[in-house]
Amino acid sequence: MIVDAARGAPLGTDAQSPPPELVQLLTPEGERVEHPEYDVNLTPEEIKGLYRDLVIVRRIDTEAVALTRQGELGIWASLLGQEAAQIGSAHALKQDDMAFPSYREHGVAWCRGVDPLDLLGLFRGVNHAGWDPKAHNFHLYTIVIGSHTLHATGYAMGIQRDGAENAAIVYFGDGATSQGDVNEAFVWSAAQNAPIVFFCQNNQWAISEPLEKQSRIPLYRRAEGFGFPGIRVDGNDVFAVHAVTQKALDNARSGQGPTLIEAFTYRMGAHTTTDDPTRYRLQAELESWKLKDPIERLKAYLVKNQLADREFFDAIDAEAKEVGSDLRRRCLELPDPEPTAIWENVYATEHSLLAEERGQFTSYLASFEDVSR
Amino acid sequence: MNEGLRKAMENDPKVLIMGEDVGKLGGVFRVTDGLQKDFGEARVIDTPLAESGIVGTAIGLALRGYRPVCEIQFDGFVFPAFNQITTQLAKMRMRSLGTLELPVVIRIPCGGGIGAVEHHSESPEAYFTHTGGLRVVACSNPADAYTMIQQAIECPDPVIFFEPKRRYWDKAPVDRDLSKAVPFDKAVVARPGEDVTVLAYGPMVKTALEAAQADEQHSIEVVDVRSLNPLDEETVLESVRRTGRCVVVHEAPVFNGYGGELAARITEKCFYNLEAPVLRVGGFSTPYPPSRLEDHYLPDLDRVLDAVDRTFAW
Incomplete structure (x- = not known):
């Protein structure tokens, strides 16, 4: 079946086609399952590291939602439910690989060493991005849907020209797959055999629009028409996401070109803090996905396999709490920028018009100081 | 190139x-x-x-x-x-x-x-x-x-x-x-003159120079704007302050075109030097016409000189 039965069969469904294969290595109950192609090649310490990051980024997300509710942020795009897709894929990256996020990849940012405070600048309105992309190999957030897939493709073409053994990875959502730029990026990267991984987090909802408004076929199958492999992975299974992303990155680095990964997941929260999902989706759907929670299943696995004890889980919770409260404190201390920041960094070189405007506006502001004296 | x-x-x-x-x-x-x-x-x-x-x-x-x-x-x-x-x-x-x-x-x-x-x-x-x-x-x-x-x-x-x-x-x-070479963000005086400044860039510079050559009554100064953003205001304003008259020429539609910005800035900064309003010559507020009509749409020597004459009629 091409789309969930509950949403009706779309036109053009091929009754003979087998159901989409979903790569899964860890069931929602925390049971390890075998897959003919993919395996878990992580040490117990690395697995515990995954768990730590999953918990911490959820805590960062919770804190940011709360800060928005209290008026400290203007808006926030929650990653709730998508932690495994982000942490699993980000852990597969090497230092010199370059990640291009959309605007919900707070988990990837965390793994790339970006201070969570730097993520808040955009949402608080003190800047448009607070981090140096080159220092973290983590590009700026991109809000114009899908535009950055072309930047990632170009960057990958640069990697090719440098003769480097790295890859670019670009994160986008199910809605973005309808954008012309994303399709152009598929065309270009295929024609150039660029070292890139297209990582689509299909969280089932593009704000209020479900997947069937975007596609008649499963998204991972789009890749075939462009001439490169596509694969669907359980996006709530951090093991499977890690294994699939690692393979795709290895392929890219070794000259085998692009891969489209469709991480099948669910946006458990609202699109952003301004959204109200109760207007367009059923509570039962959310409840069914809660049973597939990415953090709970890894916790179950750790417990069942006696890889972690209560002390470990308590320590992680305490650390996450500390990250959250530290983030809150520093967010409240973020100063508003000076008015003249409007004209800063627009051009690398001297620009007469900007200099004139800045001068005029500074004098205008100073005129109020004269009045007060 | x-x-x-x-x-x-x-x-x-x-x-x-x-x-x-x-x-x-x-x-x-x-x-x-x-x-x-x-x-x-x-x-x-x-x-x-x-x-x-x-x-x-x-x-x-x-x-x-x-x-x-x-x-x-x-x-x-x-x-x-x-x-x-x-x-x-x-x-x-x-x-x-x-x-x-x-x-x-x-x-x-x-x-x-x-x-x-x-x-x-x-x-x-x-x-x-x-x-x-x-x-x-x-x-x-x-x-x-x-x-x-x-x-x-x-x-x-x-x-x-x-x-x-x-x-x-x-x-x-x-x-x-x-x-x-002149820095690429600077305008240049392509032809010195005394009576009126014609501002042009790209394809219209040659047209403006031809108009200046053809005009036997007025001494036309042609400024090649070259850099539209940033604008080299100094060169442009210096010329207009000297001549007191200005005509802006471009192929793009006049309405909301770049010439509007030039006219506004010149009016604001050279108001007491101006003998006439800044006039604009350009394309019309229509889609670009079929090519058999483009000679009417595109400013040519005569339309530039017509605008020059009008600035002296003020």
């Missing part, structure tokens, strides 16, 4: 050429003729037919340290790339708090006068001068083409580079010594 691009590629191995048909064919105007043969397919890239992709991937290459020079085949085809240019290329440096540099040049053959079919004769400069973060320049003659394209490629900011396509066939001496 071709020599300027070649020189830039020789000087800096990070300079790339990308566009539709720029390789074996040398571009539809042959501007990149022979470059792929000499610099290889990795540096002179025949791209898929996707303008958004040309600019979008150029941004990515710039992020990796390259200096891409994109060719948009015709002015009317830049619009599929409009989003990448205005929402991404223009803003990325500011959004990164200055940590990212975007040395991307977008070459656009522009304007009419070659009897082309629709979408091949447009003058879209005002869309880009309206967007902070971009530099917008237009060359008007072979010597400037050679120097300005090299200066644009050296510039760390994104540059929209307009090339008047009907002037591609013009011939003139070119000084290869770049060190003597």
